[in-house]
Amino acid sequence: MSVLKKCHKTLRRYLTIIFVPHTSTKTVRFTFTISFLLFLFILWSGVTIWAGYVTGRHFEYWKVKLDREAIRFKLLFFADQVRKSQELLEQVKERDLQLRALLEMKTKKEIITREADEGRGGPGPKDQLYLEKLLEKKVDELAIHDLRWQSQSVHKETVDRLESISQIQNYISYQSGLYKATPNTWPAEGRITSPFGFRKHPLTGRTEFHSGLDIANEKGTEIHSTADGVVEFTGWTFGYGRLIIINHSFGYQTYYSHAQKILVKEGEKVKRGQLIALMGDSGTTTGVHVHYEVRYKGKSLNPYGFLDRDNFFKRGERYVWKKSRN
C-alpha cells in the first residue's frame, strides 16, 4: 500500500518547464503534475508510433508501386523472350523437317499427316497484334489470355518438337539396332556350292526347296556370326548335323549347320564376326561345307542378299518399314 501511496504522491507532484530567452522578452513557463506529463509522454509516443505506422504503410505503397513498375518491365522482357523462343522454335521446326527429309521418314504415314498439320507457317493475325502491342510498349493492353496463348503455343510447339525428336531418335536407334541385327557378312570363306531355292537333292535326287546357302571350304575353316545376337540353340539335329541357331532379334535368325566343332554355348551373346564354329561334314552332307540359313520370323530368306553389307542400305526403306509395320 505504501508503495502505491508513494507512487500516487510522486504522480501528484508538480513540474515546471521554463523557456528562458536570452533576450529581454518574457519567459514562458509551464507547470504540470507528473501524471499529466506522463500522460503527455504516452500520448506523444502513441502518436509517434501511429505516425510511424502510417508512414510505413505509405512507404509500403511506394514500394509496391515501384515493384509494379519493375514487374511491368519484367513482363515486357519476358514477353519479348517468349517471342524470341517462338522464333527459335520455328527454326528448330525447320531443322526438324530437314532432318526428317534427310532420314527419309516421310514415307511413314503418321509423319505425312503431321507435316500437313505443321505446314501452315508464318505469323498469324494474333501474332502480329501481339507484336504491335509489344512495340508500342502498351504492356497493360497485353491481356492475360494473349500471354497465355503465346506461352501455350511455345509450350505446345516444344512438346511437338520433343516428340518429333524422340521419334527421330527412336528411328535412329531402331535402325542402328536393325543394322546390328541384320546379317551382312559371309559366315565363312569359301565358294557357294548350292544356292537358295529349288534344287535337286544331292543325296536323294529329289527336287526340293533348299532353304539356305552352302559355302564349301576345307575342314576346320572358321565360321563367324554374321550379326549381333544370342545363341539360341547348339547341338545335333537330324540332317543339319551340329547346328547353331543365333537369334538376332528384330525377327532375324541365322542357322549354321554341319559344323565340325561348336565353339559357343546356348545363351551366349555373340558379336558380328565372332568365331562360333569350325566347318565340318556332320549330318546329311556330301562334303565339308556350312549350310547357312537366314530366317525372318521363321521364314527362310535368300541368304545371298545378306552377304554384303551394302545390301542393308540397298534394301531401302520400303523393305525395312514394311517389315517393321507388322
Add this chain to the structure above:
Amino acid sequence: MFGKKAETKLETIIGPDTLCQGTIRTKGVVRIDGKLEGGVLEAANVIVGDEGQIQGDINTKKAIIGGTITGNITATENLEIMGNAQVLGDIHTALLSIAEGAVFEGHCVMMADKSKVIDMDTEINSIRQTPLIIQS
C-alpha cells in the same frame, strides 16, 4: 550548445514577483525579471527582462537590458539596451547598441579595448570624442 561555456550557462533566474536584496556574484548567465536591490558582479551575461528592475551596479561581460536600471553598467564586451528600457547611470562598454525609445540618463564611456571593437558608424565615433549625454 548545452551550456558548457559560462557565457551560455543560465545560472540564476529571479522571477517576476520576486524582490532580491543583495549582490549576486556568478560566472554564468543571470536573468532578472523581478526586483534586485544590490548589484551583479563578474557575470558572463546579464539579462534584464522587460519588467525587471535593478538598483545597483552591474559588472559583466555582456548585458541585455529590457527593464529599469538605476546604477552604473560596466559591460566589457557588449551592451544592448532594448526599446522599453530605462537606464539611469553611467555606462562603460566596448560595443553599445541602444534601441529606439530607450531612456538613458548618464555618461557613456567607450572602453579602450580597440581590438575588440568593430567599426561602427560615425555617430558612435563622435561619441568617443565627446561623452554622449542623452536627455529624456
